[in-house]
Amino acid sequence: MEQILYGKPVAEFIDQKTLSFLNSLPKDKEKVHITAITVGDNPASLLYVSRKKDKAVELGINFHWEKLNSDISQIDLNKVIAKLSENTDGLIVQLPLPDHLDVVETINQIPVELDVDGLTTQNLGMLFSDDPIILPATTQAVLEMLSFYNIDTFDKNIVIAGRSRLVSAPLARVLSSKQFNANVTVIHSKTSNQKEFVLNSDIFISAIGKAKMFDHSYFKPGCIVIDIGISNVDGKTYGDIDPSNLDNIAKYRAPYPGGVGPITVSALFYNLTKLVS
Amino acid sequence: MEQILYGKPVAEFIDQKTLSFLNSLPKDKEKVHITAITVGDNPASLLYVSRKKDKAVELGINFHWEKLNSDISQIDLNKVIAKLSENTDGLIVQLPLPDHLDVVETINQIPVELDVDGLTTQNLGMLFSDDPIILPATTQAVLEMLSFYNIDTFDKNIVIAGRSRLVSAPLARVLSSKQFNANVTVIHSKTSNQKEFVLNSDIFISAIGKAKMFDHSYFKPGCIVIDIGISNVDGKTYGDIDPSNLDNIAKYRAPYPGGVGPITVSALFYNLTKLVS
Numbered sequence: 001m002e003q004i005l006y007g008k009p010v011a012e013f014i015d016q017k018t019l020s021f022l023n024s025l026p027k028d029k030e031k032v033h034i035t036a037i038t039v040g041d042n043p044a045s046l047l048y049v050s051r052k053k054d055k056a057v058e059l060g061i062n063f064h065w066e067k068l069n070s071d072i073s074q075i076d077l078n079k080v081i082a083k084l085s086e087n088t089d090g091l092i093v094q095l096p097l098p099d100h101l102d103v104v105e106t107i108n109q110i111p112v113e114l115d116v117d118g119l120t121t122q123n124l125g126m127l128f129s130d131d132p133i134i135l136p137a138t139t140q141a142v143l144e145m146l147s148f149y150n151i152d153t154f155d156k157n158i159v160i161a162g163r164s165r166l167v168s169a170p171l172a173r174v175l176s177s178k179q180f181n182a183n184v185t186v187i188h189s190k191t192s193n194q195k196e197f198v199l200n201s202d203i204f205i206s207a208i209g210k211a212k213m214f215d216h217s218y219f220k221p222g223c224i225v226i227d228i229g230i231s232n233v234d235g236k237t238y239g240d241i242d243p244s245n246l247d248n249i250a251k252y253r254a255p256y257p258g259g260v261g262p263i264t265v266s267a268l269f270y271n272l273t274k275l276v277s
Numbered sequence: 278m279e280q281i282l283y284g285k286p287v288a289e290f291i292d293q294k295t296l297s298f299l300n301s302l303p304k305d306k307e308k309v310h311i312t313a314i315t316v317g318d319n320p321a322s323l324l325y326v327s328r329k330k331d332k333a334v335e336l337g338i339n340f341h342w343e344k345l346n347s348d349i350s351q352i353d354l355n356k357v358i359a360k361l362s363e364n365t366d367g368l369i370v371q372l373p374l375p376d377h378l379d380v381v382e383t384i385n386q387i388p389v390e391l392d393v394d395g396l397t398t399q400n401l402g403m404l405f406s407d408d409p410i411i412l413p414a415t416t417q418a419v420l421e422m423l424s425f426y427n428i429d430t431f432d433k434n435i436v437i438a439g440r441s442r443l444v445s446a447p448l449a450r451v452l453s454s455k456q457f458n459a460n461v462t463v464i465h466s467k468t469s470n471q472k473e474f475v476l477n478s479d480i481f482i483s484a485i486g487k488a489k490m491f492d493h494s495y496f497k498p499g500c501i502v503i504d505i506g507i508s509n510v511d512g513k514t515y516g517d518i519d520p521s522n523l524d525n526i527a528k529y530r531a532p533y534p535g536g537v538g539p540i541t542v543s544a545l546f547y548n549l550t551k552l553v554s
Contacts, residue, residue: 104406120402121399121402121403121405121406122398122399122402123402124401124402124405125397125398125399125400125401125402125403125404126398126402127402128398128401128442128446128447129381129398129442130442154467155467155468155469163453163454163455165405165406165407169405169450169453170405172450172453173446173449173450176440176446176449176463176465177440178440181465181467183462183463183464183465183468183470183474184462184463185460185461185462185463186453186460186461186462187460188453188458188460190431190432190458191432191460192432193460197460
């Protein structure tokens with residue numbers, strides 16, 4: 001019988017670390033402050049930012065939400081980021097952005113010392129060292145989950161489905177580093193023998209975003225399955241893993257929803273404490 | 278019978294591209310200029326830089342070699358890099374450095390627009406995008422070799438032994454990107470079932486630096502083997518691959534010496550043309 005890896009207790013554990021840090025700050029110091037920028041009214045973006053706002057309030061962190069019109073130019077957006085960077089401890093630009101804006105250019109306007117999401121080119125480049133400071137929030141969230149549930153990655157075969165700049169590629173690099181010592185394989189949409197790779201994995205992490213793409217026939221007994229893909233079909237959201245008949249195969253499974261998702265917001269504020277200290 | 282992938286014709290091909298570019302520059306423009314810094318008298322460092330100097334002369338590029346004492350402080354080294362950056366088109370700090378100097382801090386003193394080696398944190402971070410401009414010279418060299426010999430990476434199983442910041446980790450990321458579409462696995466010294474991984478590879482690239490570590494028993498018929506490891510035993514240098522009895526197994530093999538090595542210097546000057554244009 002598979003054990004479900006819920007994100008909520010992991011998030012609570014991280015929040016406790018964050019609160020301890022915040023309580024250790026001198027009482028006369030100004031309250032820690034984080035800024036989020038949304039461009040337009042993409043419902044997913046608004047939902048994500050409102051979750052971050054709720055968490056900030058819960059943690060006693062000042063939260064400024066800058067809502068910009070969807071037709072803002074790249075130049076004006078860059079100016080807004082520069083201006084808001086002057087008076088905050090951390091800055092988020094919520095993705096996705098409207099198509100006329102360049103994601104990488106936009107993210108790289110964030111000063112590295114305010115980059116709580118860990119997605120500037122400079123912070124990603126640091127992942128090639130063995131001692132990066134800020135990890136992308138989703139990478140940090142997956143690692144926190146593995147650590148919380150005592151899942152060792154040493155010499156484990158980890159297969160990651162996906163190779164995105166924001167999620168899968170950084171995670172793959174970090175898991176293969178000297179800190180985590182996994183044997184990491186990255187597969188993707190052009191991989192024809194996906195099943196062969198996944199069947200050989202001790203830990204499988206999917207971040208493809210294709211509903212129920214991997215069913216029970218992909219997994220070997222005793223494996224660990226972590227679902228971080230999200231996709232939308234006919235107004236319903238799905239993860240990448242079809243959990244039917246998986247409970248007698250997997251040892252652990254982090255589901256969507258309720259798995260890594262709730263941890264990412266907490267990971268973000270944990271990153272913030274590292275930037276402030 | 279395996280076909281040997283020699284680096285020399287690949288290097289000549291790249292040099293031709295570099296020369297065409299240089300010849301296309303306006304005649305009244307100042308000669309392109311590259312600067313190399315060595316610290317101390319590590320014989321390998323001096324050898325590498327003298328090869329780069331020879332290539333620069335051959336290509337008609339001005340070459341300045343700044344030789345620094347091995348006891349220079351980090352602060353003074355950083356100052357020298359800043360000063361030399363003012364009047365050059367490309368700057369190399371030859372590795373290894375004496376132990377008291379920090380490699381990453383030193384490399385990151387190089388302005389990104391002069392980083393012909395592609396090893397600053399900023400340039401490494403760009404590898405997470407799908408359109409990096411400057412690749413680390415060894416990564417570029419391996420890709421040039423594959424392209425020259427018409428070796429397709431699409432949906433191929435590529436196993437890379439090693440996970441270094443300078444060589445293997447960047448190569449792994451680039452080969453799994455949308456440009457190359459390989460199914461990449463990174464193995465390392467903590468991987469217990471190395472043979473199982475290597476036996477499953479269509480292309481195996483080794484950058485471990487352990488003499489003759491992989492013998493014929495590691496390879497499947499028809500595979501492609503690329504040796505970029507270098508190690509020193511009793512004053513003799515070796516690659517990672519033991520080529521005995523491999524010629525009836527491998528389809529292609531890039532040997533050490535004579536394989537990727539000669540291409541890296543040419544790749545460096547090709548990077549320089551991208552920075553100048």
